[in-house]
Amino acid sequence: MGTFEVKLEVVKGDITQQKDISAIVNAANAELQIGSGVAGAIHTAAGEGLAEECRSLAPIKTGEAVITDAYSLPNEYIIHVLGPIYGFNQPEVKFLGHCYEHALALAEKHNIESIAFPAISTGAFGYPFEEATEIALKTVQNFLSKARSLKLIRFVLFSDEDFKHYEEKLPSIT
Ligand code: AR6
Numbered sequence: 001m002g003t004f005e006v007k008l009e010v011v012k013g014d015i016t017q018q019k020d021i022s023a024i025v026n027a028a029n030a031e032l033q034i035g036s037g038v039a040g041a042i043h044t045a046a047g048e049g050l051a052e053e054c055r056s057l058a059p060i061k062t063g064e065a066v067i068t069d070a071y072s073l074p075n076e077y078i079i080h081v082l083g084p085i086y087g088f089n090q091p092e093v094k095f096l097g098h099c100y101e102h103a104l105a106l107a108e109k110h111n112i113e114s115i116a117f118p119a120i121s122t123g124a125f126g127y128p129f130e131e132a133t134e135i136a137l138k139t140v141q142n143f144l145s146k147a148r149s150l151k152l153i154r155f156v157l158f159s160d161e162d163f164k165h166y167e168e169k170l171p172s173i174t
Contacts, residue, residue, distance in 0.1 A: 006147045008140070009154040010170050012163035016045040018116045019074040021154060023067070025103050025117045027125075028080040032058040032066070037123040042078060046071040050078070062089045063098030065106050077112065079103045083121030086128070093135055096121055100139040107150055114152035119162060129162060133169055141173040 015024050015038055027038040032054035034043035043050055049071045057066045057080075065081045081103050084095035099120050107115045117136065121127035140153055155170075157163040 006144050006150055007152045008170060008174055010166040011154060012157050015116060015118045015156045016041045016073060021075055021114045021116045022112045023077040023079050023107055023115045024075050026078050026080040027118050027120045028082055030059040030082055032080055038118045046073050063095040065102035067106050067110060079106055081120060083125050086126040096132060096135045097139045100136055104143045108148055111149045113149055115150060116154040116156050118156055133165055137169055137173050
C-alpha cells in the first residue's frame with residue numbers, strides 16, 4: 001500500500017549537504033566518534049555537541065542503529081548505523097541489510113518523512129560496491145510496503161561511478 005507513496009532518489013554529492021532531508025544516516029564506528037569518510041564529514045559539520053551525545057549511546061553493535069540530534073547540520077536528526085567490516089563481521093549480507101532496516105524502522109518510530117543514506121560499509125569497511133548496492137536496494141524495496149511516515153528515501157553517492165551504478169540499478173525496484 002505504501003509503495004506508491006514513497007519517492008526514491010539517487011543523487012551524487014555529500015551526505016552533509018542534504019538540506020531538504022530530515023534524517024541523514026551516518027556510516028559510523030562502534031564508538032560513534034569522528035572517523036574518516038562519512039563519519040568524519042558528519043562529525044566535523046555537526047560540531048562538538050554530537051560527539052558528546054554519542055558518548056552516552058556508544059558502543060553500538062554491527063547492524064544496530066541509534067538516533068541523535070543533528071546539531072549544526074541542516075537536518076533534524078542523524079541516524080547512526082554500524083556497517084559490517086567485509087570479511088570480518090559475517091554474514092555480511094545480514095548485517096548490512098540490518099543497517100538499512102533498522103535505520104528505516106527508527107525513522108518511522110520518530111515520524112520522519114525523509115531520509116538520506118550513504119553507501120554503508122563500501123569505504124573503509126571494504127564491502128564490494130555492487131554487492132552492497134544490491135542489498136541496500138533490496139532491503140529498501142522490502143520496506144516500502146511498511147512505510148508510514150517516510151515519503152522520501154534518498155541515496156547519496158560520492159563518486160560519478162557509484163552514482164551511475166545506483167542510477168542504473170534503482171529502476172529494478174521501482
Ligand atoms: N558523503 C557521502 N558519501 C561519502 C562521503 C560523504 N561526505 N564520504 C565518503 N563517502 P565510509 P564505511 C562514501 O568509509 O565503509 C569511518 O572511519 C564513500 O565513498 O565513510 O561504512 C568510520 O569511523 C563510500 O562509498 O564508511 C568507521 O570506522 C561510503 O561513503 C568506518 O569508516 C562509505 O564509506 C566506516 O566505514
